Amino acid sequence: MEAAGLCNIYLIAPTTPGERMAYIVPRARGFIYYISREGVTGMQEKVSDTIQEMTSRIHEYSDLPVAVGFGISNPDQARQVAVDADAVVVGSAIVNRIAEIGNQPNLVPDVSGFVKTLVDAVKELK
DSSP, X not given: OGGGTOOOOEEEOTTOOHHHHHHHGGGOOSOEEEEOSSSOOSOOSSOOTTHHXXXXXXXXXXXXXXXXXXXXXXXXXXXXXXTTOSEEOOOHHHHHHHHHHOSOTTHHHHHHXXXXXXXXXXXXXX
């Protein structure tokens, strides 16, 4: 992967023990992906309350950016996560929006508009 200019992206979960984190994080390149909740991804009512604690712990082992994902569904949640994360990952909410709209002419403008609300919410912090 290195020869192709690609990075293995390592994942840290809320259940990752400290000794495992100490092993994983120094080997990472590019960024570290913090999976902010146990279970499956998807839209959630609220973001996890472990984000600040875990991003701080990860940064004890590395200066790489920490991207946080799993369950981030709307601009308020993206803004809340961005307080402690270096990047915010939103997947299921975008995929769900695409599925709801389907092959309609407003697909691209609607999804683009939704993504813009996420970006604008995060940029408010900068």
